[in-house]
Amino acid sequence: MHAALVTSFDRPPQYAAVDDPVATSADEVVVDVRAAGLHPRVRSGASGSHYASSTALPLIPGVDGTGVLADGQRVYFAALDSAHGTMADLTVIRRRAYLPLPDTADEVTVAAAVNPAMSSWVPLRRRAALQPGQRVLVLGATGSAGQMAVQIAKRLGAGWVAAAGRDAERLAALPTLGADGVISLAGSDSQIAAEIQKNAADTEVVIDYLWGAPLERVLPAILAARSDPGQPLTWLHIGAMGGPEASLPSVALRSHNLTILGSGQGAVSTAEFVTEIAALIDEIAAGALTIDALPVPLSDVEAVWDSPVSRTRRVVFQP
Ligand SMILES: NC(=O)c1ccc[n+]([C@@H]2O[C@H](COP(=O)([O-])OP(=O)(O)OC[C@H]3O[C@@H](n4cnc5c(N)ncnc54)[C@H](OP(=O)(O)O)[C@@H]3O)[C@@H](O)[C@H]2O)c1
Structure with a gap:
């Protein structure tokens, strides 16, 4: 068979012939892969920089995908481990690592959407328990996960959703996805503070894909825009596109009712993820969520991996 193959952490995977995978126990099953998304998690695994990834080479990248089992069942599945990924003609997975696809589900859309969508779906249902009518701010809203968030x-009942990002064109499109107000992160600190005051005063839940320097700039403005410092503010850390570390003034935690939570592999149990992803697949199959997916032949993996379009649309490789 053919697969995307990472042989060095400092270059893109190459399309290469490799041995067919085989199930080595009754707990494993072979999947005929139909589509696998190029998510940031996949990139960090392929560059050896993800906290939960293998550092042994060579490896096949890909954390999830859609495919068909030997009995013809269409499934969404997660990779066996970080060395035996999903960007291949065939892969082996654990029997408990797949979910059936509804008949209405499009294989490319599901492969593109589940990873970015679960980044907010799971914590809003399992970590922060979003209440109907609450005010939400999505920090880093211009990416695939932010657009989903x-x-x-909105779908989970938020009363007001503000969207913050730095790409002007994609920011301007966010009201068509449901954003009630947008905040440009491209301006000065005072411009950001004014836009937060206008569009995100009294935010109750922040969904943060940025962390790093953007958090340091935005947090003081969010706290300053609260009419009651005792009103709960839940900060959900999901991604670190703005940097892996952020300096947090201790006074922020004494002067406001601020709670910081994370969501990801480890912070949420596998059982919770499985339950929530099943519900999410139903939403995606029903057409309730929009994602800008770009299907690409897996044979083009080396050329497309670092291409500009792969940073603005969710590339999905098809074997
Ligand atoms: N914890 C979880 O369960 C989970 C699940 C899925 C994803 N994630 C994480 O969530 C993050 C976003 O994922 P994604 O799928 O949305 O990625 P994506 O589609 O590649 O989008 C990333 C976005 O981040 C923006 N960005 C990067 N640096 C920025 C900065 N300094 N200031 C403002 N915006 C910045 C980019 O905007 P520009 O165009 O302006 O560069 C882009 O819109 C990643 O860190 C990913 O690993 C976490």
Whole structure:
């Protein structure tokens, strides 16, 4: 068979012939892969920089996908481990690591959408328990996960969703996905503070894909825009596109009712993820969520991996 193959952490995977995988126990099953998304998690695994990834080479990248089992059942599945990924003609997975696809589900859309969508779906249902009518701010809303978070927060009952990002064109499109107000992160600190005052005063839940320097700039403005410092503010850390570390003034935690939580592999149990992803697949199959997916032949993996379009649309490789 053919697969994307990472042989060095400092270059893109190459399309290469490799041995067919085999199930080595009754707990494993072979999947005929139909589509696998190029998510940031996949990139960090392929560059050896993800906290939960293998550092042994060579490896096949890919954390999830859609495919068909030997009995013809269409499934969404997660990779066996970080060395035996999903960007291949065939892969082996654990029997408990797949979910059936509804008949209406499009294989490319599901492969593109589950990873970015679960980044907000799971914590809004399992970590922060979003209440109907609450005010939400999505920080880093211009990416695939941020665009999903805007839609999902609305779908789960948020009363107001503000979307913050730095790409002007994609920011301007977010109201079509449900954003009630947008905040440009491209301006000065005082411009950001004014836009937060206008569009995100009294925010109750922040869904943060940025961390790093953007958090340091935005947090003081969010706290300053609260009419009651005792009103709960839940900060959900999901991604670190703005940097892996952020300096947090201790006074922020004494002067406001601020709670910081994370969501990801480890912070949420596998059982919770499985339950929530099944519900999420139903939403995606029903057409409730929009994602800008770009299907690409897996044979083009090396050329497309670092291409500009792969940073603005969710590339999905098809074997
Ligand atoms: N914990 C979880 O369960 C989970 C699940 C899925 C994803 N994630 C994480 O969530 C993050 C976003 O994922 P994604 O799928 O949305 O990625 P994506 O589609 O590649 O989008 C990333 C976005 O981040 C923006 N960005 C990068 N640096 C920025 C900065 N300094 N200031 C403002 N915006 C910045 C980019 O905007 P520009 O165009 O302006 O560069 C882009 O819109 C990643 O860190 C990913 O690993 C976490």
